[in-house]
Amino acid sequence: MKAEHKEAVISEVIRRITVEKIQNADKIPLETIIADTIYHERKRLENGKTTKKAMPAILYWKKMNKRLIHASEAEKQAMLQELSQNFVREIIGNFNPKVYQFATKALPILLNILLNAMSPRIFSSHFPHWPELSDRLLVQGEIQLLQQLAQLGTVILVPTHSSHMDSIVVGWALHRLGLPAFTYGAAISLFKNRLIGYFMGNLGAYRVDRQKTAVLYKEILKEYTTGMLEYGYHTLFFPGGTRSRSGAIETHLKLGLLGSGLRAYINNLIANNPKPNIFVVPCTISYQLVLEAEHLIQDELKSTGKSQYISEDDEFSQIRRILNFLAGILRLDSRLYVHFCPAMDLFGNLVNEQGMSFDHRGRPVDITRYLLVSQKIAPNIQRDMQYTRELGEEIQKSYLKNNVVMSTHLAAFVVHELLKKHNPEMDLYRLLRTGGKEETLAIHEVYEASERVLSKLKKLESSGQIRIDPHIRDASVDQIFDEALRHFRAYHTKEILVRQGDRLDPNDCNLLYYYHNRLLNYELEKEIEG
Amino acid sequence: MQNYDSIGVVGANSWGTTLAHLLGKHGHRVLLWAKEPEIVEDIHQNHRNAKFTYDFPLSEKIVPTQDLEQVARRCEVVIVSLSSQLxxxxxxxxxxxxxxxxxxxSACQGLESGxxxxxxxxxxxxxxxxKIGVLSGPNLFQEILKGSPSAGVIAxxxxxxxxxxxxxxxxxDFKLYGSEDVPGVELSGIIKNVIAIAAGIADGLGFGSNTKALVVTRGISEMARIGVKFGAKPITFTGLAGIGDLIVTCSSKLSPNYRVGYYLAQSQSLSQILRELGTIAEGVSTVKVLHEFIVKMKLSLPILGGVYTVLYENRPIPEVVAELMNRMSQFEFDPTMYTELREA
Incomplete structure (x- = not known):
């Protein structure tokens, strides 16, 4: 964010929040909003590890509490302003435009160095030629459309989310396309690694603290993203919220931040902004191996939805794991796809290179008319929430259509489904714990089922329902499994699937299940029956 | 910006004409689109639609037209009342x-084949x-035209x-209730037509009120089970669009679907019944589409399945009735439905 915009956005966010709260004080008194914020913040701090670092904050909230008890209406307004100021400044972080300029130029070079020089030993022993990152990280899809739309208006990029690597990978892909770095909300935990945090902050990442549950904080976060979009900053949201713990494509999208797009668009139209349009570009990121897979699937299985937060101490916080992972990618001739899907407007209609919207039958749509209230453009909370929900549904459909099937997904899917078939009496957890009654599966059965699944996948691909990695589309099942098995033994702590003569041993059922889940929701299970 | 001055109704069948009349009676200018020129002419000249609403005098606020573009240009709200095929x-x-x-x-009560x-x-x-809505409910058009107090649901x-x-x-004499459950309200109107055929069969066979109650209540259960698969809320089926509409269609000889079942039980052939009916019985085509869906989703819905086999596999009605009664009884309510209801 440009320095001159930073202060303007801060003061605009504070102004909007305070004006709105003061105007509605007859419905929700200011005292309630401030008390709610104090309560949630104290609860968060007191429930956490009470380190010395947290003590000043705890004292601050205690003081605020005392101040609130005797506060006049004017004093409450001042307190609201102060809280808003604190939150928005914390969200923005320490952005330095000079570092931003340096970082945007340095990032691709740094990434190349990181990827290529992480292990001289690996490098010298395995690569006679300097491997190119662009051979591994394949950027495809509606690239020209994205480039055009970024000129015509503001782009909200909404990728699938499996790994903290995603933002780096997308950042690199955008840079290759000649686009500026997108702003995005990154979990505050990522800023704990000083080096990563420093660059992330200066590459446009703003801080999102998911442990802050006060309504005021969430509203400020939304208003901040709205403001950034109004100022024309291309933005990246992960609508899945957190990384997919199960490994599946996101099916439940969080729409809160996505709704900022529509608010910004309405504000742009009302303010006669010369470039009011905001475009939504879904994007799928498909890995053969996922850096944090072990941790994510453990978390998924441990609590199946009960855990709110994934432990911060996962693979992404361990530089050595990142290096091992990246070394694995290079050593294995591994691929990683960033697929930019067809762009949409904020109502889920497809958009062309001129920024025009079209209905499902290809007829142009004047989208400003979705926003008319008594012939004037105006917000309407319930209506706009529904528009955003429908946009979310279209994004989800786009994810499924543009998911790239890779060898590891196919192999894991078939083996896990065969284990299920052979052990119908076992529930999922028992199956994952024991691996089923038999220790191994006959390879011919696995291959036959794989042929059927692959053939169904090809049919789905021809009707635009999914994408297949071109490297496996015409490969034999034997070749596909060969590649998958090489990946499965390369990086994770345990070898996931082991070949023993003419049998396959599912060695880590949790991870098999994780990679299997990428192919859920395509009704491929029927193909296992034969 | 557009100046809308009318409400549009597309489809001058009995229900479309009735809705247009209701709106006209309340003072709205109504553009009623009909495919058939003779209907347009009849309404224009005589203020009646002899083919679908007989001699009933229609509101003079109704302007019949064959011009779809005019309806789209002049109406902010357009109600579509067409058969599912059209x-x-x-x-x-x-x-x-x-x-x-x-x-x-949509005021149509059908499911698209295929x-x-x-x-x-x-x-x-x-x-x-x-901004899409669905209109459904216990609304026999003859009673509404007569002015009997009635209500429906807009979802x-x-x-x-x-x-x-x-x-x-x-x-x-007419009011609407609101609902957010679009698939629930729409499916209620669709599936009830098939249950009405079953109820007509029961009456045609001379069974009494006990049988009718059995068909209606188990019918509701089947509606809810299929509805959940479409994302509907089970509680919707207990409302006006569900049980309300079912009570009407399963007990009134005015309902074309009921009449289909009644005459089938009297040993008339389906083709003869449909020829003599003079109107569309959506349940006949709906059950075929529903059957495809039931097979695909591996659902067990005995009443809907029974009606399908009578209509399309020519199974003798007594045989189907015997099979239904010989099925092993389960708990009346599926535990998953409790969960669904609690969540609703």
Missing amino acids: FRPIVYQLGNFLHADQILI THCLMHQIIQEETCIK SRYHEVIHKNIHIFSSP
């Missing part, structure tokens, strides 16, 4: 002229409209659609 092509044509601020309501699409889904696919994800329709239809 629904997609006509809505596509309408989509050529509609704009994003307009409201489109795609298993509900009518609101067809509107989503064929037009740019987002939409958009409150604006609900409020606007409640307002335009509100009158001393």
Whole structure:
């Protein structure tokens, strides 16, 4: 964010929040909003590890509490302003435009160095030629459309989310396309690694603290993203919220931040902004191996939805794991796809290179008319929430259509489904714990089922329902499994699937299940029956 | 911007004409689109639709037309009352002229063959409209035209659609209730037509009220089970669009679907019944589409399955009745339904 915009956005966010709260004080008194914020913040701090670092904050909230008890209406307004100021400044972080300029130029070079020089030993022993990152990280899809739309208006990029690597990978892909770095909300935990945090902050990442549950904080976060979009900053949201713990494509999208797009668009139209349009570009990121897979699937299985937060101490916080992972990618001739899907407007209609919207039958749509209230453009909370929900549904459909099937997904899917078939009496957890009654599966059965699944996948691909990695589309099942098995033994702590003569041993059922889940929701299970 | 001065009704069948009359009676200018020139002429000249609403005098506020573009240009709210076979092509044509601020309501009670699409889904696919609604309920057109107090349900994800329709239809003898459960309300209107055939069979065989109650209540259960698969809320089936509509269609000889079942039980052939009916019995085509869906989803829905085998596999009715009664009884309520109801 440009320095001159930073202060303007801060003061605009504070102004909007305070004006709105003061105007509605007859419905929700200011005292309630401030008390709610104090309560949630104290609860968060007191429930956490009470380190010395947290003590000043705890004292601050205690003081605020005392101040609130005797506060006049004017004093409450001042307190609201102060809280808003604190939150928005914390969200923005320490952005330095000079570092931003340096970082945007340095990032691709740094990434190349990181990827290529992480292990001289690996490098010298395995690569006679300097491997190119662009051979591994394949950027495809509606690239020209994205480039055009970024000129015509503001782009909200909404990728699938499996790994903290995603933002780096997308950042690199955008840079290759000649686009500026997108702003995005990154979990505050990522800023704990000083080096990563420093660059992330200066590459446009703003801080999102998911442990802050006060309504005021969430509203400020939304208003901040709205403001950034109004100022024309291309933005990246992960609508899945957190990384997919199960490994599946996101099916439940969080729409809160996505709704900022529509608010910004309405504000742009009302303010006669010369470039009011905001475009939504879904994007799928498909890995053969996922850096944090072990941790994510453990978390998924441990609590199946009960855990709110994934432990911060996962693979992404361990530089050595990142290096091992990246070394694995290079050593294995591994691929990683960033697929930019067809762009949409904020109502889920497809958009062309001129920024025009079209209905499902290809007829142009004047989208400003979705926003008319008594012939004037105006917000309407319930209506706009529904528009955003429908946009979310279209994004989800786009994810499924543009998911790239890779060898590891196919192999894991078939083996896990065969284990299920052979052990119908076992529930999922028992199956994952024991691996089923038999220790191994006959390879011919696995291959036959794989042929059927692959053939169904090809049919789905021809009707635009999914994408297949071109490297496996015409490969034999034997070749596909060969590649998958090489990946499965390369990086994770345990070898996931082991070949023993003419049998396959599912060695880590949790991870098999994780990679299997990428192919859920395509009704491929029927193909296992034969 | 557009100046809308009318309410549109597309489809001058009995239900479409009745809705147009209701709106006209409440003082709205109504553009009623009909495919057939003779209907347009009849309404224009005589203020009646002899083919579908007989001699009933229609509101003079109704302006009949064959021009879909005019309906789309002049009406903020357009209600579509067509058979499920005609629904997609006509809505596509309408989509050529509609704009994003307009409201489109389906008053059709059918399911598209092959795609298993509900009518609101067809509107989503064929037009740019987002503000979509579904109108359903216990509404026999003859009684509404007579002015008997009646009510229906308007379902939409958009409150604006609900409020606007409640307002335009509100009158001393007709009212609408709102719902957010679009698939639930739409499916209620669709599946009840098949249950009505079963109820007609029961009456045609001379069974009494006990049998009727059995068909209706187990029918509701089957409606809810299939509805959940479409994302509907089970509680919707206990409302006006569900049990309300079922009570009417399963007990009134005015219901064409009921009549189909009744005469089938009297040993008349389906083709003869349909020829003599003079109107469409949506349940006959719906059960075929529902059957495809039931097979695909591996659902066990004995009444719907039974009606299908009678209509399309020519199974003798007594044999089907015996099979239904010989099925092993389960708990009346599936535990998953409790969960669904609690969540609703």
